[in-house]
Amino acid sequence: MNSVVIVGRDAAFWLATNVMHTALAPAGVTVIAVELPSQLGAADVYTTLPPLEALHNQLRIDEAALLRATRGSFSLGQNFTDTVGMTPAFFHAHGSYGAPIDNHDFFPFWLKARDFGLGVALEDFSLTAAAAKHGRMVLPDDATEVYGRTDYAYHLPGLGYVRALRTLAAEQGVAIHPADAVAASLDPETGDILALELGEGRRVEGQFFVDATGGEGLLIGQALGVPRESWRENFPADRVMTARGPGFASIPAYAEVRAWTKGWVGLYPSQAETHVAQVYSSALCGDDEALQAAATVSGVRLSEVSVTVSDPGRRAVAWERNCVAIGEAACTFDPVHGVDLQAVQLGLVHLLSLFPAAGSFSAERVEYNRISRELFERIRDFQSAYYGLSRYGASAFWTQARQAKAAPELLHKIKTFQARGEVAPYENETFLPDSWRALFVGCGLTPESWNPMIERTPPEVMKGEFRRILGFIKDQVLKQPSHDLYLESFCRRDDARDAWNGGPLHG
Template sequence: MDTRSQGPIRSVVIVGGGTAGWMAAAALVQHFRGTPLKITVVESSEIGTIGVGEATIPTIRRFYGQLGLSDAEVMQATQATCKLGIRFLDWSGPGSDFIHPFGHYGQDVRGIGFHNFWMRAREAGDGVALSDFSLGAELARQGKFTHPSPNPPSTLSVFDWALHLDASLFAQYLRKYAEAGGCERVDAKVQEVRLRPDDGFVRALALEDGREIEGDLFVDCTGFRGLVIGQALGSGFQDWGHWLPCDAAFAMQSENEPGDDPQPFTRVTARSAGWQWGIPLRHRAGNGVVYSTAHQSDDAAAAELTANVVGKPLMEPRRIPFRPGRRDKVWVKNCVALGLSAGFLEPLESTSIALIETGIERLRSLFPDRSFAQPAIDEFNDQSAREMERVRDFIILHYKLNRRDDTAFWRDCRAMAVPDTLQRKIDLWKARGQFVRYRWEMFHPASWLAIYAGFEEMPDVIDPGVAAFDIGQLRDALGQMRTSVARAVAEAPSHSDFLASLDCAPTQPRT
């Protein structure tokens, strides 16, 4: 009898550190505390990491909250600032500007979506901005921050927030947490992934120093290389470059300008053949440009980035080539891929870390025993594929709806055919002002509304139920909503004051 396939997993080997590896290690240490499960991270201090994402979405706070860590201590450890949303500049031409906030817009009435009432007012000649009805958007626009109400009196008070953080400091912080919880770190390069000859499962990692690290379950966090999932186990890659033409980035850090308070939003500005990000941290700023090499040379992209960086550069631009897409399967035999090993989508909506989080969540809920039951593996792969495809569609939407006409890149993006799954959503929105909703979808209707409205892509019809409301009554109700939001924003402290209020005493990771 083959005893290898009997009983619980005894050891997990995480291949690669960085953001993905140490997030996985910390989460598994917390989840399996008190059990005999052995967790090992194999990483080489000689191999650099990409430093996945310095901007996040609100799920990051739930992730580290499950580890018992507070907002304050994580923010102190990672030099973080608050993020209320993403500000899109020049995507519909020079001077265009809108915010995608983490929160709701207005109030639905009688089951009718708020956007229908707002559209009716616009038809009547009112030029009020959609963001006036979003507390999160208005706080961001005015550089304010306050904690969301734990018991919001209405949807007007509902918003959420995330962090801008130093990804390398975040990984270091989680490493301390994981090691304090019993995780072992092995600093070495992997020379070879050794498979079992009879069934092709991963048996061990052969290290350059001659050691061999065996395990029952392997988690591939080796980045774009996909050392285990791709090179050793042969999981293929679906290239989405025909929908997402950007295939390279330059990244650089810069000093904060004296007296320039960090803003509580990520800035993304349309450029000649892509877009530029600006991420405010307390000790520096993160900058970069994502671009299409078919439409712009490397030299031109680097020059466009450096010409538009605010503050003294702290480094030369670092080029990062990439292929947008995903693995055919992110769980093969006894290996699960997380982070860049599983696939990559450009950071336009700050989803890199969030996709690591959801991968870890699925791994915990479908954690195998040594039989590695195929139904659990199939479910993991299906959920992972569907979620990533839906994030892909949301990112494609930004390019498809752009209104720029100054370069071939933007014209090509607007003219391209999009996936059927996205076209279905666009068609339903245009026809009825309704949202297609799925399970395992990172972005919900309010986010889709923010992008549709930001690009002036509005439905052809208004819900007929709105006709029951007199236009005068409607204007009064909308005025009260705007006043409520404006009052809350006026009473909120500035973002810089909030950051100054954080306890500056050093903290240590808690286990």
């Protein structure tokens, strides 16, 4: 392979372009980008998971410059609340919960202590969650590294992030061909894609193609005819309304998901504003009612409102012939938990590990499709669990959510957790056991037992370790800078160059 053509739009397209160029250009592979018009609105925001930071590092993106250019912010997790007030809130933190006790995992000790009357929530043993609730960042040092994992993600305003990624691709010398539409020319004998017709007599040829055209799947679906498997029966919502609101006086270091009777509203703060997403079912709620509810639930004045369809599902295969689908062209997810860019990243990582060196790549294609199917389904299961285990009252929306179809793998994971507090592992998981535990416990699952190995630890040792952990968290949180001050100082670093003004984003 000596040429790859990537076609698409927005973050999935530009991440694919930058990653493929960075990885393949040293091997003499030419990457050509065919850019379709953006579908982003002014209110759109990319909510990410922690691994994106590592991908940015691989691309040599200067984090301070990126946050300054996009006016984005850090996120230490998501807080899930009930506006009706019937269900306790819970925090899904980007980091570990507790620290090992007597060389054993923390969680069974917490289960045992709770059974004996401990009134301290699981999330109170998370340094990341505690910092987020107090408006602080977590700056890792030797002490925190010993304690456990502390991660962060981002809230990146969509238009700014896409502009920054496009700037990076142009700086790297990627050939960019803007086009309003594309049509694929197929080999009549093999069915492979030979070239893309861009209109006005323009034609881009290649040996390998990446489809990042979003849910349309212009290559994988329309040209190659790969069917789509719907996950509509797994999720209750089919509409997403996005809007802009004014920024908070103090920028929270987390997102908040607020459940109401007919859906949920997500608040995703950035430096300049608050991005609001209203997720609901069109069968139960009209757009006008959804807008009014979004304003009430968010508590902010909304503008730049737009509505799109939410249609979770995946292609039967992500790699067909000489074309690989990335992002929503391969799989569309429900909006909860902000997994879209994580799926893009995983798709690219596995594609590069299996990138064909010769013309025959049937084995690589089969393996890529197996991996993709598993990782998409495991992400779907985590999202599905939030709805299926919800306790947000008996309204029609949340009743449908609890009655939605759940995969056998998810049901097995739930039963295993209920039995002994363990998270059944599957291959190609995105979410670590700490995340599954936080979700299960937050949704009210109570394990019937715990790992008996911890019974060897004396009760006084366990109690002493609990006090030590809580004291450590308190001391560390007080030492951390506020999210506001950290953003201000971080984005004004001398080497944080502003891509809006033409400066490079990479160092």
